[in-house]
Amino acid sequence: MIAGMWVRSTLAYRASFVMTTFGNFAATFFDFVAIMLMFTRVHALGGYSLPQVAFLYGLSAASFGLADLAIGSMDRLGRRVRDGTLDTLLVRPVPVLAQVAADRFALRRLGRVLQGSLVLGWALTRVEIDWTPLKLLLMPVTVASGCAIFCAVFVAGAAFQFVAQDASEVQNAFTYGGTTLLQYPPTVFAKELVRGVTFLLPLAFVNWLPAAYVLGRPYPLDLPGWVAFTPPLVAAGCCALAGLAWRAGLRSYRSTGS
Amino acid sequence: MGTGRLYVAVATGGFRRYATYRAATAAGVFTNTVFGLILVYTYRALWDAKPHLGGYDQAQAVTYVWLGQAFLSTLAIGGGGVEEELMDRIRTGDVAIDLYRPADLQLWWLAADLGRAFFQLLGRGVVPFVFGALCFPAYLPTDAGTWLAFLVTVLLAMVVSFGLRYLVALCAFWLLDGTGVGQMMWLAGYFCSGMLLPLNVFPGALGEVVRALPWSSLLQAPADVLLGHADPWRTYLFQGAWAVALLGLGRMMQSAATRRVVVQGG
Numbered sequence: 001m002i003a004g005m006w007v008r009s010t011l012a013y014r015a016s017f018v019m020t021t022f023g024n025f026a027a028t029f030f031d032f033v034a035i036m037l038m039f040t041r042v043h044a045l046g047g048y049s050l051p052q053v054a055f056l057y058g059l060s061a062a063s064f065g066l067a068d069l070a071i072g073s074m075d076r077l078g079r080r081v082r083d084g085t086l087d088t089l090l091v092r093p094v095p096v097l098a099q100v101a102a103d104r105f106a107l108r109r110l111g112r113v114l115q116g117s118l119v120l121g122w123a124l125t126r127v128e129i130d131w132t133p134l135k136l137l138l139m140p141v142t143v144a145s146g147c148a149i150f151c152a153v154f155v156a157g158a159a160f161q162f163v164a165q166d167a168s169e170v171q172n173a174f175t176y177g178g179t180t181l182l183q184y185p186p187t188v189f190a191k192e193l194v195r196g197v198t199f200l201l202p203l204a205f206v207n208w209l210p211a212a213y214v215l216g217r218p219y220p221l222d223l224p225g226w227v228a229f230t231p232p233l234v235a236a237g238c239c240a241l242a243g244l245a246w247r248a249g250l251r252s253y254r255s256t257g258s
Numbered sequence: 259m260g261t262g263r264l265y266v267a268v269a270t271g272g273f274r275r276y277a278t279y280r281a282a283t284a285a286g287v288f289t290n291t292v293f294g295l296i297l298v299y300t301y302r303a304l305w306d307a308k309p310h311l312g313g314y315d316q317a318q319a320v321t322y323v324w325l326g327q328a329f330l331s332t333l334a335i336g337g338g339g340v341e342e343e344l345m346d347r348i349r350t351g352d353v354a355i356d357l358y359r360p361a362d363l364q365l366w367w368l369a370a371d372l373g374r375a376f377f378q379l380l381g382r383g384v385v386p387f388v389f390g391a392l393c394f395p396a397y398l399p400t401d402a403g404t405w406l407a408f409l410v411t412v413l414l415a416m417v418v419s420f421g422l423r424y425l426v427a428l429c430a431f432w433l434l435d436g437t438g439v440g441q442m443m444w445l446a447g448y449f450c451s452g453m454l455l456p457l458n459v460f461p462g463a464l465g466e467v468v469r470a471l472p473w474s475s476l477l478q479a480p481a482d483v484l485l486g487h488a489d490p491w492r493t494y495l496f497q498g499a500w501a502v503a504l505l506g507l508g509r510m511m512q513s514a515a516t517r518r519v520v521v522q523g524g
Contacts (some may be wrong), residue, residue, distance in 0.1 A: 023438070033449070037460060040461045041459060041461070042304060042308045044307060045304060046303045164281055164285070169282065169286050173288055177292045177296060184299070188303040193295070
């Protein structure tokens with residue numbers, strides 16, 4: 001309902017809505033333009049061709065876009081903690097998490113989802129895959145799990161803001177930084193970095209591992225084949241941990257009262 | 259109080275103001291470092307596949323990445339300088355107070371923005387750059403002359419950057435809400451300054467066009483001087499010409515705007 005209210009409020013200024021949605025679309029599209037520019041000079045990056053990189057890009061951008069659409073407003077929490085307006089949310093009979101997520105719900109973020117889906121669609125027409133029913137089934141599961149993993153990162157970042165009130169940029173490093181990282185093949189990055197985003201912050205499960213299976217490429221870090229099917233489990237685990245962090249953060253909240 | 263000293267005071271104020279937000283600065287340093295890391299690996303893969311792309315070797319490409327991260331907030335390439343506050347003041351009508359001051363509107367905001375830029379350079383720029391230079395084989399010139407020439411280009415880049423953003427802010431006199439223009443500026447800044455990819459890697463005519471635009475003064479020009487790829491004097495001329503043109507245009511827009519100013523609110 002809160003989200004619906006914000007949607008109506010943004011639709012009140014239609015021209016502005018169209019412009020900002022286009023802006024969001026274009027802003028994310030530039031990431032991909034950079035990749036295309038790179039491929040005007042080379043044929044492969046980290047051993048991946050342009051359609052294969054586009055496949056990684058599309059999966060990451062679509063998952064991240066959906067998570068951003070759902071709860072991307074989380075980075076406003078720091079400001080609410082700082083100026084004390086979080087109190088208003090605490091006294092309402094609705095879970096605080098739902099309210100913070102719906103706070104300034106921005107439909108214009110559809111631009112990002114749209115752009116990711118378009119790149120993914122283009123990649124699917126170009127990339128060579130021996131499709132099996134299992135691979136087909138894995139696709140929607142991957143996007144849904146990836147979205148859940150990014151949501152968990154958003155929530156954990158918000159929980160962190162209870163402690164570090166004006167450090168919302170740290171969250172950007174993991175959210176926007178995470179999706180940028182996943183848009184490139186794992187072969188590009190140093191082993192330690194890949195290990196970090198596999199075992200510590202399990203971003204690799206958003207697209208690298210399932211994509212390695214679908215594309216029939218070697219797995220990063222020589223992981224066993226079945227890990228391509230674990231994203232739903234990893235996503236569930238991440239969400240549970242993020243939920244715990246959120247509750248701990250909320251309990252530690254002390255109003256600034258001004 | 260001499261006018262020169264007045265503007266120095268405004269600039270110092272701008273510097274101090276941004277210096278207050280320590281946690282935000284630390285968070286910014288962290289984010290710039292993370293993004294720099296991701297970019298460094300992708301650039302290294304690119305230069306592995308094609309050595310000497312755009313005339314840079316791999317170490318030079320690494321230096322370029324960390325310069326970009328150092329300049330992102332210093333030159334407010336994606337926006338986020340004083341223009342946002344000025345836009346707000348125009349929208350709410352507070353700008354009328356600024357117009358009463360015995361100081362020039364444009365120079366006042368230029369001084370405030372330079373103060374901000376110097377703080378961001380020291381507070382947010384130096385740490386990611388040093389981190390990058392220590393952790394990856396980077397190209398660093400050894401003679402002081404090159405560094406000095408580079409610092410001059412950085413100063414000129416600050417003025418060009420302000421010139422661009424001042425124009426965006428003045429649009430608020432006509433549009434009231436400058437969000438759309440700001441966003442377009444953000445896109446142009448990212449794409450045309452070389453934040454996405456060095457401009458000398460852009461193919462063919464596209465590369466020539468983006469190198470002639472004012473945004474190339476922001477990252478590409480200082481980087482090329484530091485990397486020994488451009489003659490400093492020609493770079494100064496290029497940046498200086500754009501600075502004069504943009505500030506002049508800003509002055510014209512400013513006088514057109516103040517002649518028809520209608521104060522909001524009351």
